[in-house]
Amino acid sequence: MKFIDEFRDPHLARALVESIRQRTHGRLRLMEFCGGHTHAILRFGIRALLPPSLEMLSGPGCPVCVTSSADLDHAMAMAHIRGVILATFGDMIRVPGSRGSLQKARADGADIRIVYSPMDAVKLAEKNVSRPVIFLGVGFETTAPGVAASILQARQQGIKNYFVFSLHKMTPPATKAILDGGEVDISGILGPGHVTTVIGTDAWRFLSEKYNVPMAVAGFEPLDILRGISMLVDQINEGHARVDNAYPRGVLPQGNRTALAIMNEVFEACDAEWRGLGVLRESGMRIRDTYAAFDASKAFRVTLTPSYDPPGCRCGDVLRGILSPPDCSLFRQTCSPENPIGPCMVSPEGACVAYYQFGEKRVDD
Amino acid sequence: MCLAVPVLIQNIEGTHGVVELGGAQRTISLMLTPEAKVGNYVLVHAGFAIGIVDEEEARETLGLLEQMAAFYDGDDKVNLP
Numbered sequence: 112m113k114f115i116d117e118f119r120d121p122h123l124a125r126a127l128v129e130s131i132r133q134r135t136h137g138r139l140r141l142m143e144f145c146g147g148h149t150h151a152i153l154r155f156g157i158r159a160l161l162p163p164s165l166e167m168l169s170g171p172g173c174p175v176c177v178t179s180s181a182d183l184d185h186a187m188a189m190a191h192i193r194g195v196i197l198a199t200f201g202d203m204i205r206v207p208g209s210r211g212s213l214q215k216a217r218a219d220g221a222d223i224r225i226v227y228s229p230m231d232a233v234k235l236a237e238k239n240v241s242r243p244v245i246f247l248g249v250g251f252e253t254t255a256p257g258v259a260a261s262i263l264q265a266r267q268q269g270i271k272n273y274f275v276f277s278l279h280k281m282t283p284p285a286t287k288a289i290l291d292g293g294e295v296d297i298s299g300i301l302g303p304g305h306v307t308t309v310i311g312t313d314a315w316r317f318l319s320e321k322y323n324v325p326m327a328v329a330g331f332e333p334l335d336i337l338r339g340i341s342m343l344v345d346q347i348n349e350g351h352a353r354v355d356n357a358y359p360r361g362v363l364p365q366g367n368r369t370a371l372a373i374m375n376e377v378f379e380a381c382d383a384e385w386r387g388l389g390v391l392r393e394s395g396m397r398i399r400d401t402y403a404a405f406d407a408s409k410a411f412r413v414t415l416t417p418s419y420d421p422p423g424c425r426c427g428d429v430l431r432g433i434l435s436p437p438d439c440s441l442f443r444q445t446c447s448p449e450n451p452i453g454p455c456m457v458s459p460e461g462a463c464v465a466y467y468q469f470g471e472k473r474v475d476d
Numbered sequence: 477m478c479l480a481v482p483v484l485i486q487n488i489e490g491t492h493g494v495v496e497l498g499g500a501q502r503t504i505s506l507m508l509t510p511e512a513k514v515g516n517y518v519l520v521h522a523g524f525a526i527g528i529v530d531e532e533e534a535r536e537t538l539g540l541l542e543q544m545a546a547f548y549d550g551d552d553k554v555n556l557p
Contacts, residue, residue: 305526
């Protein structure tokens with residue numbers, strides 16, 4: 112068993128689809144928090160198999176997309192500091208800030224390197240002792256423990272020229288903000304699989320306890336997603352909200368305690384700005400004072416000018432689940448993956464990219 | 477961004493695991509999953525194993541789905557593309 116093909120079995124998918132169809136009564140709106148789910152749902156044609164009364168809304172679960180223009184501008188200003196090497200995940204390179212992207216900054220002479228892992232950025236620092244290497248820390252709880260581990264590693268090796276600009280964010284506060292905002296009526300939430308590998312299903316209990324909203328945490332293969340949807344339909348029919356785990360091979364109630372301990376050793380909660388959601392209390396992760404020597408925001412002061420979002424861009428509405436990408440007036444008109452106006456059309460997890468690439472037709476249409 | 481893929485640990489050297497990823501041998505960090513052993517599948521994200529795949533749970537899930545499929549067998553209302 113390699114844990115991929117087995118969870119794409121069409122025979123088993125057919126049974127799940129039939130079971131969902133038979134048990135869906137009335138109109139249901141489920142939000143998939145995670146951009147990875149949005150992509151899988153469209154890529155595998157799952158949306159087209161669901162009953163017409165069951166609507167899937169995409170949520171704010173794309174770290175690249177929710178990074179604010181101000182934070183992007185800040186990263187770009189750091190990239191332009193003389194001598195600095197800015198290391199980033201590839202996802203970030205084309206995201207437009209107020210004045211262009213990191214790609215443009217690179218064309219303008221900034222030294223920007225794409226890395227697969229924060230550990231690669233630590234190695235860059237080792238090889239370029241005379242130059243500061245700043246790693247652009249973007250990502251949710253899935254990514255933050257690895258970035259924290261890279262700081263511990265740099266400290267252990269006595270590396271003094273490795274820095275992290277932490278824009279890490281936590282997913283539960285964003286979910287709360289969507290529910291508190293009350294702009295969308297959500298019958299249930301498909302929970303993010305790999306975030307929950309780290310934080311555990313217990314971290315989502317507030318959804319049923321405080322909001323009475325069902326959640327099913329799901330993996331990213333078609334059977335995982337269908338099983339998650341099926342569990343949500345069950346909870347809705349029973350009238351009893353809880354946190355179900357449709358991904359027990361990868362998710363435990365308590366999460367990954369080692370990863371959480373490392374993340375909490377290096378980072379502490381801070382207020383953070385989310386595109387579309389504004390500033391959310393204690394939703395970001397900043398580097399604790401103990402590790403201040405690795406904190407790029409403390410080591411490098413840059414002059415920042417006012418930031419603004421791309422004119423006409425409605426990524427913020429897409430991220431709150433109140434606008435479906437095809438309903439944006441820029442979609443396919445002026446905004447495409449080749450010429451993206453907003454981040455949701457850039458990131459591989461952006462909802463707009465998913466709709467652009469895989470369409471949005473239903474079998475019943 | 478939160479993509480993680482299941483890969484088999486072929487070898488362990490200190491806090492690193494040797495895995496095959498995309499047809500090539502790669503080294504990943506096991507700092508977040510110190511209990512991982514050779515022969516385990518781990519979920520790899522950005523060069524780190526973030527969790528160990530529970531094979532027993534995987535088999536149990538598939539078993540449950542097979543039971544459900546047996547129940548719906550013979551029902552050909554759903555046509556997958």
